[in-house]
Amino acid sequence: MLSIKNLTASINGTPVLKGIDLEIKAGEIHAIMGPNGSGKSTLGKVLVGHPAYEVTGGVVLFEGQDLFGLEADARARAGLFMGFQHPIEVPGVSNAAFLRLAYNKKAEAEGRDELDPLEFDDFIKEKIRLVAMREEFLDRSLNEGFSGGEKKRNEILQMAVLEPKLAILDELDSGLDIDALRVLGEAVNRLMRPDRALLIITHFPRILETLRPQFVHVLSGGRILKRGGPELAVELEERGYDWVLEEASAGRGV
Amino acid sequence: MTAGVESGPLSELLASARPGGWEALRDAAESRLAHRDADLAPLGGRTLRTAPPAIPPPASADAQPYVHPEMMATRQVFVNGFHASHASCATALPAGVRFFPISTASEACRLLGTLGEGAPDLFEDLNSARFTEGAVILVPQNLRVGIPLHLLFLNHAPAAGEGSLPAVFPRVLVALDRGAELELVEEHHGEGAYLSCPVVEIRVGEGAVLRHERIQREGAEAFHFGALRAEVAQGGQYHSRTLSFGARVSRQRPRLHLAEGAEASLDGLALLGGTQVADTQSFIHHAAPHATSRQLHKCVVDGQARAIFNGSIRVAPGAQQTDAHQQSRNLLLSATAKVDTRPQLEIYADDVKCSHGAAVGQLDPDELFYLQSRGLSPEDARNLLTYGFAADLLARIPVASLRRSLRHLVLARTQAASLGDLA
Numbered sequence: 001m002l003s004i005k006n007l008t009a010s011i012n013g014t015p016v017l018k019g020i021d022l023e024i025k026a027g028e029i030h031a032i033m034g035p036n037g038s039g040k041s042t043l044g045k046v047l048v049g050h051p052a053y054e055v056t057g058g059v060v061l062f063e064g065q066d067l068f069g070l071e072a073d074a075r076a077r078a079g080l081f082m083g084f085q086h087p088i089e090v091p092g093v094s095n096a097a098f099l100r101l102a103y104n105k106k107a108e109a110e111g112r113d114e115l116d117p118l119e120f121d122d123f124i125k126e127k128i129r130l131v132a133m134r135e136e137f138l139d140r141s142l143n144e145g146f147s148g149g150e151k152k153r154n155e156i157l158q159m160a161v162l163e164p165k166l167a168i169l170d171e172l173d174s175g176l177d178i179d180a181l182r183v184l185g186e187a188v189n190r191l192m193r194p195d196r197a198l199l200i201i202t203h204f205p206r207i208l209e210t211l212r213p214q215f216v217h218v219l220s221g222g223r224i225l226k227r228g229g230p231e232l233a234v235e236l237e238e239r240g241y242d243w244v245l246e247e248a249s250a251g252r253g254v
Numbered sequence: 255m256t257a258g259v260e261s262g263p264l265s266e267l268l269a270s271a272r273p274g275g276w277e278a279l280r281d282a283a284e285s286r287l288a289h290r291d292a293d294l295a296p297l298g299g300r301t302l303r304t305a306p307p308a309i310p311p312p313a314s315a316d317a318q319p320y321v322h323p324e325m326m327a328t329r330q331v332f333v334n335g336f337h338a339s340h341a342s343c344a345t346a347l348p349a350g351v352r353f354f355p356i357s358t359a360s361e362a363c364r365l366l367g368t369l370g371e372g373a374p375d376l377f378e379d380l381n382s383a384r385f386t387e388g389a390v391i392l393v394p395q396n397l398r399v400g401i402p403l404h405l406l407f408l409n410h411a412p413a414a415g416e417g418s419l420p421a422v423f424p425r426v427l428v429a430l431d432r433g434a435e436l437e438l439v440e441e442h443h444g445e446g447a448y449l450s451c452p453v454v455e456i457r458v459g460e461g462a463v464l465r466h467e468r469i470q471r472e473g474a475e476a477f478h479f480g481a482l483r484a485e486v487a488q489g490g491q492y493h494s495r496t497l498s499f500g501a502r503v504s505r506q507r508p509r510l511h512l513a514e515g516a517e518a519s520l521d522g523l524a525l526l527g528g529t530q531v532a533d534t535q536s537f538i539h540h541a542a543p544h545a546t547s548r549q550l551h552k553c554v555v556d557g558q559a560r561a562i563f564n565g566s567i568r569v570a571p572g573a574q575q576t577d578a579h580q581q582s583r584n585l586l587l588s589a590t591a592k593v594d595t596r597p598q599l600e601i602y603a604d605d606v607k608c609s610h611g612a613a614v615g616q617l618d619p620d621e622l623f624y625l626q627s628r629g630l631s632p633e634d635a636r637n638l639l640t641y642g643f644a645a646d647l648l649a650r651i652p653v654a655s656l657r658r659s660l661r662h663l664v665l666a667r668t669q670a671a672s673l674g675d676l677a
């Protein structure tokens with residue numbers, strides 16, 4: 001589904017990704033872990049086309065298509081989604097109106113029927129149950145005045161509405177209490193299907209108890225230093241990141 | 255008109271003890287006008303004289319498109335400066351509330367011309383010297399009016415021609431007695447070339463609350479120069495929102511006087527395109543301690559339009575514990591659009607919390623990207639954000655049908671209508 005080969009990127013001329021290779025197949029759940037400032041979020045933002053980053057090398061294919069040949073909005077309509085760590089507030093635009101617009105733009109691109117406000121009302125009620133969001137949040141302005149946890153809930157609601165093929169979730173657990181994390185983790189699991197994939201970006205392994213990745217990659221300094229299975233996440237939980245970094249600097253890394 | 259008004263400021267208002275109350279006001283305004291040049295001001299290449307002609311009354315006027323279901327029977331309609339009794343309907347007013355044409359009020363509406371502070375400008379003087387019609391709204395002590403009142407001014411003038419501009423001078427007086435509460439919607443609509451010079455005077459009594467929505471949708475060739483004076487007594491609240499969409503050139507000149515513990519908000523939105531000019535000159539006077547004011551002024555400026563904001567806040571000596579916050583936020587949609595913003599704080603007390611800020615710019619790239627990352631094209635994202643920037647000020651309009659119609663107007667004016675029904 002996603003094939004990343006030797007991806008390099010920079011921000012304001014400073015290299016931040018220094019040769020990333022990653023293969024994600026349909027049905028797989030991958031986790032990118034690493035210390036703060038390692039380039040984890042950067043990788044996600046580069047994939048979804050954030051304008052602050054410049055891709056300086058490498059090839060990324062999404063469903064066989066050159067990802068960097070598509071604008072950010074076209075990537076989204078092609079089925080790529082990123083749940084952001086710090087979602088933006090948009091005053092004046094109601095959450096419900098925005099969600100319906102986003103849904104309809106994607107439906108239009110896929111040649112499906114658009115939903116009118118009444119149809120969307122039924123559709124969205126089912127989705128907000130999935131993420132246990134109170135209905136009043138639909139009438140409020142998009143993310144405006146939402147707490148950190150409410151914003152994350154709203155990101156997963158958007159994911160549920162857009163049903164992406166590949167969802168990248170950046171630090172889903174930050175700002176969430178344990179109950180909310182469990183609810184959202186389970187919601188993400190229920191959105192997972194054999195023809196979809198997940199890329200979880202996280203500093204803390206806690207989220208991986210709910211979202212169980214088959215593949216774990218440790219990213220630091222813009223490079224993937226170590227790869228493993230779920231057992232690597234457990235080891236990181238116990239030992240932290242320092243040993244991976246030391247191993248890598250001693251030349252024994254991946 | 256004094257029957258049924260027993261005591262308090264209302265009886266003072268309507269006291270017959272000082273006949274000629276209006277005349278004194280007119281004389282003062284007239285003498286100030288006499289010291290100005292005969293041709294008062296050039297308005298878009300046309301001149302305004304001290305005695306502009308009235309717009310002729312139209313054969314018939316259809317107010318129906320402007321009527322809101324929530325205010326069906328609490329409305330007074332004025333067409334070309336004349337009270338349109340056939341289009342008005344005030345049968346749903348709660349007992350005790352007075353809402354009537356100013357021409358039927360006592361000659362001694364003594365409050366007129368006495369509220370607020372600071373010298374009237376040319377247009378306010380013109381109004382004081384020339385007004386013949388308008389509305390008076392009186393709410394007695396502790397009466398909470400549960401239904402909004404609608405004040406509708408419609409103007410139908412001929413298209414631009416030769417000679418002096420015809421003009422209308424609506425005058426409005428609103429007085430809330432102690433503890434009263436009211437929601438008032440004031441709308442100005444029109445077509446053709448004319449000058450509209452409304453003056454609104456407001457007294458909010460102790461602990462009283464007035465929520466005031468003001469909508470300016472004058473015709474594209476029209477000029478609108480409005481003045482508003484509000485005095486808010488101890489613990490009273492005055493909350494207003496002024497939305498400027500129409501007129502070739504418009505100016506809003508609100509002046510607020512806040513007594514101890516008063517609360518005020520004075521929000522504004524100007525949505526401009528073409529060669530429109532909209533000017534806001536506001537003044538909020540914290541005259542006594544513990545008063546709070548909030549001011550958010552937004553302009554969305556496209557084409558070669560120009561927005562001006564001069565927002566002044568004065569904290570008087572001794573007005574300790576003042577809490578004043580002012581923000582001017584402006585969105586430029588074209589390279590030729592222009593915004594001049596000048597927030598000003600004048601503080602003569604030392605224990606206060608005051609802040610102000612001004613921002614002029616384009617849309618936030620992070621917001622644009624966020625919407626694009628959800629599949630909206632760059633153009634759709636821009637239009638949606640522009641809509642949101644303006645519609646933000648509409649969210650708390652209490653009258654649902656009005657809120658909805660204004661959202662549709664903003665959708666259309668921000669090219670966001672293609673995004674479907676967001677209202």
